[in-house]
Amino acid sequence: MSSLFGPLSAGALSLPNRVVMAPMTRNRAGADGVPGPLMAEYYAQRASAGLIITEGVRVSAAGHGPVGQPGLHTRAQIEGWSRVTDAVHRAGGRIVAQLTHHGRIAHPDLLPQGVQPVAPSAVTARSDARTAKGLVPTVPPRAMEVADISETLNDFAAAAMAAVAAGFDGVELQGGNGYLIHQFLSDGTNLRDDAYGGDAAGRVRFAVDAVRAVAGVIGADRTGLRISPGTGYNDTAEHDPALTYGLLAEALEPENLAYLHVVEGPDQGLPRLLRERWTGVIISSPFTGDDPTDPDTARDVLDSGRADAVSFARYFAANPDLPERIRAGAPLTEPDPDTFHDGDAEGYTDYAAHRPAVA
Ligand SMILES: Cc1cc2nc3c(=O)[nH]c(=O)nc-3n(C[C@H](O)[C@H](O)[C@H](O)COP(=O)(O)O)c2cc1C
Incomplete structure (x- = not known):
């Protein structure tokens, strides 16, 4: 039976415990996608996580996600992240960047002038994008040409190198939640008839190529992949997830x-x-x-043997020292969803750490 507090080796990453901080978009970066001191403080407060996975970080201006999302495609963004990774490392933590491209969930209001969101096929999401005007409906995307695909794979690789330059311990590719990689995996959003679509083997190709592009420049042992099979997020229909994700796992297993x-x-x-x-x-x-x-759910997952570690999102938002609280059996603070997105320190860096009562 694995304990949440046993150490874990994950490639080049050595986790002192299995309580992982899940990626959480908190929309606190500046308009230029540069992380500031508040973000450094937020992540450093959570350094006791076995591993911190950052919020989704865009790999390019064309892959822009919600307003307030940080990036890893400019010098200023790399410098901003260096201060975050320094703060986390000084506090004894480990941190990987979640690399994302929002594909058809991007919105023209957040993209460079005249740029339209792209996707494997021109299928509009029945979903919303978070812009400066709030949640607005997504727009019809442009189907990617093969040249767009090559460019985007290069963007993932460049962002991974930027992540290492910024001091990250590794990266996680966002292959779930209905964003670009997931849009290629889904048979509802990928209607291509070329090598990147057609059947399940074609639909997994972009994910595999993106992972290999990243692993090829920073090492597979510093590369992770997140998937959300069959969850339907952001209008991604999947009629045979067992086939698709079985193939994906088989293709990436040897990496x-x-x-x-x-x-x-x-x-x-x-x-x-x-x-x-x-x-x-x-x-x-x-x-x-x-x-x-x-x-309790996390312990059940480890006991079932289906995972080696468990990620916590909302409880990590509200409990900066979550591992210590779990270990002590201390009550958990409930998160305030109103402060998840946008705003300042309130509901972000002002959650108190647990202090054991002194007898
Ligand atoms: C405010 C918020 C932002 C999130 N942002 C991301 C994200 O950027 N990338 C991602 O893969 N998942 C994101 N998620 C999903 C979480 O990582 C997690 O899978 C989900 O919240 C379930 O975990 P929980 O029950 O511990 O909250 C987000 C969740 C929340 C609540």
Whole structure:
């Protein structure tokens, strides 16, 4: 039986515990996508996590996600992140950057002048983009040409190198939640008939190429991948996730990645199938309905053997010293969803750490 407090080796990453901080978009970067001192303070406060996975960080201006999202494609952004990684390392932590491209969930209001969101196919998402005007409906995307695909793969590789230059311990590719990589995996959004579509083997190709592009420049042992099979996020229909993700796992298994991060849906068969196909480290973001992932669920996941570590999002937002609280059996502070996105220190860096009562 694994404990949440046993150490874990994940490629080049040495986690002192298995309580991982899940990626959480908090929209506190400046308009230029540069992380400031508040973000450094926020992440450093959470340095006792076995591993911190940052919020989604865009790999290019064309892949812009929500307003307030940081990037890793300019010198100023790299310098901003250097101060974040320094602060986390000084506090004893480990931190990887979640690299993302929003594809059709991007919005022209956030893209360079005249640039249209791109996607594997011209299928509009029934979803919203978070712009300076609030949540607005997504627009029809432009289907990517093969040249766009090559350029985007280069963007992922360049952002991974930028991440290492900024002092990150590694990167996680965002392959879930309905963003670009997931849009290629989904048979509802990928209607291509070239090598990047057509059947499940074609639909996994972009994810595999993106992972290899990143692993090729920073090392597979510093590269992780997050997927959210069959969850439907951002209008990504998947009619045969077992086939698609089984193929994806088979294709990436020999690469010896640092880890696979699996966002679970209600269908427990998929995480079990991935565990059978993946001999490397799996981090789970368990399915808990509307409730935040709690310590009992995390222990059950480890006991079931389907993952080696568990990521917590909302409870890490509200409990900067979450591992210590879990270890002490201390009560957890409930997060305030009104302060998840945008804003300042309130609901971001002002959650108190647990202090054991002095007898
Ligand atoms: C405010 C907020 C922002 C999130 N942003 C991201 C993100 O940038 N990338 C990502 O992969 N998942 C993101 N997620 C999903 C979480 O990583 C996690 O999978 C989900 O919240 C379930 O974990 P929990 O029950 O511990 O909150 C976000 C969740 C929340 C609550």
